[in-house]
Amino acid sequence: MCKVSKIAAFGxxxxxxxxxxxxxxxxxxxxxxxQSGEKKLRVGLTTSSMVTDYEDNYFTNYLEEKxxxxxxxxxxxxxxxxxxxxVALMATSNEDLPDVLVxxxxxxxxxxxxxxxxxxxxxxxxITKDAARxxxxxxxxxxxxxxxxxxxTMADGHMYSLSAWxxxxxxxxxNRMFINKAWLDKLxxxxxxxxxxxxxxxxxxxxxxxxxxxxxxxIGVYGFSGGGYGENTTAALMNSxxxxxxxxxNGGLALDKDGKTVIAPFVSEEWRDGLRYMNDLYKxxxxxxxxxxxxxxxxxxxxxxxxxxxxxxxxxxxxxxxxVINNANYAxxxxxxxxxxxxxxxxxxxxxxxxxxxxxxxxxxxKLDMAVKFADQFFDHDTSIIERYGQEGVDWTREPSxxxxxxxxxxxxxxxxxxxxxxxxxxxxxxxKQTWRNHGPRYAGLEMGNTTYDFSAxxxxxxxxxxxLFGKNYKxxxxxxxxxxxxxxxxxxxxxxxxxxxxxxxxDFVKQxxxxxxxxxxxxxKDWDSYLKMLDDMGLxxxxxxxxxxxxxx
Amino acid sequence: xxxxxxxLPGNNKKLSKRIVARWQLxxxxxxxxxxxxxxxxxxxxxxxxxxxxYNAAKGIWGSQWVGLDNFRKFFSSYKSITVIKNTLxxxxxxxxxxxxxxIIFALLLNAMICDKYRKVIQTVTYIPYFISTVVMVGLVFxxxxxxxxxxxSLYHLMTGMPAANILADGRxxxxxxxxxxxxxxxxxxxxIYIAALTGVDQSLHEAxxxxxxxxLQRMMYxxxxxxxxTASIMLVLAVGNTxxxxxxxxxxxxxxxxxxxxxxxSTYVYKVGLxxxxxxxxxxxxxxxxxxLVNFVLLTLANWVCKRLNGSGIF
Numbered sequence: 001m002c003k004v005s006k007i008a009a010f011g012x013x014x015x016x017x018x019x020x021x022x023x024x025x026x027x028x029x030x031x032x033x034x035q036s037g038e039k040k041l042r043v044g045l046t047t048s049s050m051v052t053d054y055e056d057n058y059f060t061n062y063l064e065e066k067x068x069x070x071x072x073x074x075x076x077x078x079x080x081x082x083x084x085x086x087v088a089l090m091a092t093s094n095e096d097l098p099d100v101l102v103x104x105x106x107x108x109x110x111x112x113x114x115x116x117x118x119x120x121x122x123x124x125x126x127i128t129k130d131a132a133r134x135x136x137x138x139x140x141x142x143x144x145x146x147x148x149x150x151x152x153t154m155a156d157g158h159m160y161s162l163s164a165w166x167x168x169x170x171x172x173x174x175n176r177m178f179i180n181k182a183w184l185d186k187l188x189x190x191x192x193x194x195x196x197x198x199x200x201x202x203x204x205x206x207x208x209x210x211x212x213x214x215x216x217x218x219i220g221v222y223g224f225s226g227g228g229y230g231e232n233t234t235a236a237l238m239n240s241x242x243x244x245x246x247x248x249x250n251g252g253l254a255l256d257k258d259g260k261t262v263i264a265p266f267v268s269e270e271w272r273d274g275l276r277y278m279n280d281l282y283k284x285x286x287x288x289x290x291x292x293x294x295x296x297x298x299x300x301x302x303x304x305x306x307x308x309x310x311x312x313x314x315x316x317x318x319x320x321x322x323x324v325i326n327n328a329n330y331a332x333x334x335x336x337x338x339x340x341x342x343x344x345x346x347x348x349x350x351x352x353x354x355x356x357x358x359x360x361x362x363x364x365x366x367k368l369d370m371a372v373k374f375a376d377q378f379f380d381h382d383t384s385i386i387e388r389y390g391q392e393g394v395d396w397t398r399e400p401s402x403x404x405x406x407x408x409x410x411x412x413x414x415x416x417x418x419x420x421x422x423x424x425x426x427x428x429x430x431x432x433k434q435t436w437r438n439h440g441p442r443y444a445g446l447e448m449g450n451t452t453y454d455f456s457a458x459x460x461x462x463x464x465x466x467x468x469l470f471g472k473n474y475k476x477x478x479x480x481x482x483x484x485x486x487x488x489x490x491x492x493x494x495x496x497x498x499x500x501x502x503x504x505x506x507x508d509f510v511k512q513x514x515x516x517x518x519x520x521x522x523x524x525x526k527d528w529d530s531y532l533k534m535l536d537d538m539g540l541x542x543x544x545x546x547x548x549x550x551x552x553x554x
Numbered sequence: 555x556x557x558x559x560x561x562l563p564g565n566n567k568k569l570s571k572r573i574v575a576r577w578q579l580x581x582x583x584x585x586x587x588x589x590x591x592x593x594x595x596x597x598x599x600x601x602x603x604x605x606x607x608y609n610a611a612k613g614i615w616g617s618q619w620v621g622l623d624n625f626r627k628f629f630s631s632y633k634s635i636t637v638i639k640n641t642l643x644x645x646x647x648x649x650x651x652x653x654x655x656x657i658i659f660a661l662l663l664n665a666m667i668c669d670k671y672r673k674v675i676q677t678v679t680y681i682p683y684f685i686s687t688v689v690m691v692g693l694v695f696x697x698x699x700x701x702x703x704x705x706x707s708l709y710h711l712m713t714g715m716p717a718a719n720i721l722a723d724g725r726x727x728x729x730x731x732x733x734x735x736x737x738x739x740x741x742x743x744x745x746i747y748i749a750a751l752t753g754v755d756q757s758l759h760e761a762x763x764x765x766x767x768x769x770l771q772r773m774m775y776x777x778x779x780x781x782x783x784t785a786s787i788m789l790v791l792a793v794g795n796t797x798x799x800x801x802x803x804x805x806x807x808x809x810x811x812x813x814x815x816x817x818x819x820s821t822y823v824y825k826v827g828l829x830x831x832x833x834x835x836x837x838x839x840x841x842x843x844x845x846x847l848v849n850f851v852l853l854t855l856a857n858w859v860c861k862r863l864n865g866s867g868i869f
Contacts, residue, residue: 092613114609217701225809225810226809226810289719289722289811290700290701290719290722292722292809292810292811293719293721293722293809293810293811294695294699295692295695297692297695297696298695298696298699298702301702302701302702305702497834500826500834500837501627501631501633504825504826505631505632505633508813508825511810512810512811512813512814514810515809515810515811516811519722519811521811534632537632538632
C-alpha cells in the first residue's frame with residue numbers, strides 16, 4: 001500500500017514538473033519554416049481578431065498575384081502596446097527577423113526614430129524618390145505626396161517608414177454640439193449662436209421645466225470630460241474664447257496668430273475668460289459638475305434618460321444614442337454650429353489629419369527589391385481600395401449604373417457631383433478573410449473618402465434622415481479652426497527626454513485645473529497667478545521651447 | 555500518546571539525509587521554487603534599469619549607466635511629494651481600517667448561534683470578492699451617482715434637495731476607495747480567521763463556561779488569544795502590500811477633480827512608463843525601486859513589532 005502511494009506521488013510530482021517545463025519550450029517551431037523557399041517575402045504583420053485566415057485570404061492572394069512572389073507571415077499581436085514590446089524584443093535579439101513590418105500605426109514616432117537611427121529600420125529617403133523602384137508612390141499627386149513625405153520624416157531628417165494617407169473630415173472635429181430643439185420650441189426660443197445667447201437659453205431651460213415632469217431635473221450643459229471622441233463639452237465651449245485642440249495632440253499646445261510661434265493657450269487671458277464663463281454657468285446651475293466625474297456608461301445613460309434631462313451636449317459619435325434613427329431623445333436634438341464667443345472667436349477642437357506610419361523595411365533583409373516592390377504595391381489605386389473594402393463586385397462596386405442609384409451626405413450638400421464607390425457587403429463589421437482589415441500603407445485622397453456610400457445595411461441614403469450629418473459637419477465644423485494649426489510634433493530623443501515629465505504632468509494638470517476653476521474649487525480671479533506659477537514650476541517654458549525647436553525643424 | 559516530534563525520522567540529521575527521507579515533499583516543492591526563481595528572482599535583475607538610461611537597441615545590460623539620475627528626476631518632479639503623500643495616506647488609512655474589520659467580523663460571526671444564518675451571511679459577504687475591479691468601480695460610481703444612484707435617490711427622497719456630487723470632491727476619494735475595499739474584501743479576509751476560530755479547542759470554552767465566563771469574556775480570553783498569531787502574520791503580510799495599492803482600482807476611480815488626491819506611486823509609474831507617448835522605462839523602474847524600498851522598511855518594522863509583541867513574525 002505504502003509503495004503504491006509512493007509511486008503515485010512520484011508520478012504526480014514529475015508530471016507537474018514536466019508539464020511546466022514543456023510549456024516553456026513550445027514556441028520555437030514558428031521560425032523553422034523561414035529557410036525554405038527563397039522567393040518568399042517574410043512579412044511581420046499586426047493581426048486583427050476579425051480576420052479569420054491570412055493564408056487563404058483574398059487580399060493575400062491578390063497581392064501575391066500582383067507581385068509574382070509569395071508572402072510568408074510572421075504574426076504580430078493586435079494590441080499596440082504588445083506590438084511595441086514585440087518589436088523592441090526583435091530589435092534586441094536581432095534573430096529570426098522578418099523582411100518588412102506592417103504595424104497598423106502602432107509604433108510611435110519616437111520609437112521609429114530610435115530604431116531607424118540605430119539602423120534596425122532601413123532608411124528610405126532615396127528609395128521613395130526613385131520612380132523606377134516605387135512607381136506607385138511617385139504617382140501620388142505631388143501635393144499629397146509632399147505631406148506624406150513630411151509625415152514620414154522623423155526628427156533626424158530621415159524617413160524610415162511608409163504611411164497611410166486616408167484623410168476624411170468627420171473625425172477631425174468630433175466636438176459636435178447638440179441642443180434640445182424640442183425644449184427651445186416649447187420655450188419659444190431660437191437656437192443660440194453666441195455664448196451669451198446660450199446662457200440665456202440655458203437659464204430659461206432651468207426655470208421653464210421644458211421636459212414637463214414638474215421637477216427641476218433639467219441639466220443644462222452636459223458632457224463627459226474623460227471622453228476621447230468629442231464628449232468633453234468644456235473643450236467645445238473653451239473654443240469660443242481661444243483655440244484649444246482638447247489636449248490630445250501635442251498636449252494642447254497651439255500656434256500664435258502669426259502661425260509661427262508655439263504657445264500654450266491654457267495660460268492666456270482668453271482661457272481665463274473661458275473659465276470665467278463656464279464658472280458663471282456652473283454658478284447658475286446650468287453646467288453640471290458631472291461633466292468631470294461621470295464615466296462613459298453614466299454619460300450614455302443620462303443622454304438617453306426618459307424624460308430627457310439634457311439641454312446641451314457635445315458628442316462625436318451618434319452611437320451615444322442607441323438606434324439613433326428611432327431614438328426619441330436624439331429626435332429632440334438639433335446639431336448646431338460652434339458658438340461665437342464675446343470676441344467673435346468661433347473655433348472647435350480640431351487636430352490635423354496625420355497619416356499613420358504603417359510599414360518599415362528591416363535593414364537586415366536580403367530581399368530588398370522584393371520588399372520595396374511589396375511596399376510600393378500598397379500605393380496602387382486599386383490595391384488601396386481592395387485593402388480597405390475587399391473584393392470588387394462582392395464587397396464593393398464602381399459600376400456606373402449602381403453609383404447613379406445612390407447618393408450620400410456630401411453630395412446632398414452639393415460638395416461633390418457623384419459617388420465613386422458603393423460598399424455592398426458588411427465585410428468591415430464581420431469576421432472575414434477578404435482583407436487584412438486595412439493594415440498597411442495606402443493612398444486614398446479626401447475626395448475618394450467623401451464620395452463613397454456605405455450600402456452594407458441595405459438602406460439607401462435619405463436626405464431627410466437627421467442622423468446623416470457628414471455633409472453638415474463638413475460645412476459647419478470643418479473650417480472652424482485657425483488657418484495654421486500645430487501639427488503633431490516630432491521630438492528628437494534628447495528633446496523628448498528633457499520634457500518627459502512635462503508631457504505626462506502638464507496636460508493632466510491643465511484638465512484638472514480647468515475642472516477646479518469651473519466648479520469654483522479654485523477662484524478664477526484669486527488663484528490664477530498661483531496656477532501660472534505652478535505651470536512655470538512644472539517646466540512649461542522648457543516644453544514650449546522644445547516644441548518650438550521641433551516645429552521649426554518641420 | 556507518543557511524542558510526535560521524536561517520531562519524525564532524523565530531525566537532527568544532515569539536510570541532505572532529511573531531503574532523501576522526505577523526497578516526495580521536496581519534489582513537489584521544486585515547482586513553486588522554480589516559479590519564484592523564474593517570475594520573481596530573475597526579473598529582479600531588471601532593477602539595474604533604475605541606474606541606467608535604457609536603450610532598446612543595446613538591451614538592459616548594454617545600456618549606459620547614469621547613477622542616481624533617475625531618482626533625482628523623480629524627486630525633483632513637482633508630482634513626487636503629492637504622489638508619495640497620497641500613497642502613504644491611502645495605504646495607511648486602508649491598513650488601519652481594513653485590517654481589524656475582518657477580525658471583528660469573524661469574531662461576531664463565530665459568536666452567532668444559528669448556524670444556517672451564519673452560513674448565509676458568510677457567503678453573502680464573500681461574494682463581492684469575485685467581482686472584477688472594473689465592474690466594482692462601475693458599481694461604486696452607479697451607487698454614488700448624485701442624480702440616479704442609490705445615494706442620490708435616497709438623499710433626494712429624504713431631503714427633497716438634489717444631492718451634492720461626492721465624486722467631484724477629491725478629499726472624499728480616500729474614503730470611497732477604502733470603504734468600497736472594505737465592502738469587497740471583508741468576507742474574503744475573514745475566512746482565515748473563521749478557520750482559526752473553528753480550530754479553537756472546545757474544551758477551553760467549556761472550562762471557561764464552568765468558570766462562569768459570559769460570551770463576551772470567552773471572546774476576550776479564549777477566541778482572541780487563539781487567533782492572535784494568525785492575526786499578527788496577516789498584519790505583517792498586509793504591511794508588505796501597503797505600498798502596492800491596487801493601481802487598477804485607483805486608475806479607474808480617477809477623474810479631473812480628484813487627481814490631486816488620487817495620484818499614487820503605482821498610477822504615476824504607469825503614466826510615466828507606458829501611457830505617455832514617450833516611454834521611460836528607467837524612470838518607471840527607479841520609482842518602483844523607491845516604492846519597494848519604502849515597503850521593505852515598513853515590512854521589517856511590522857515584523858519586528860510583531861515579534862516583540864507575541865513572539866511570532868514571518869522572519
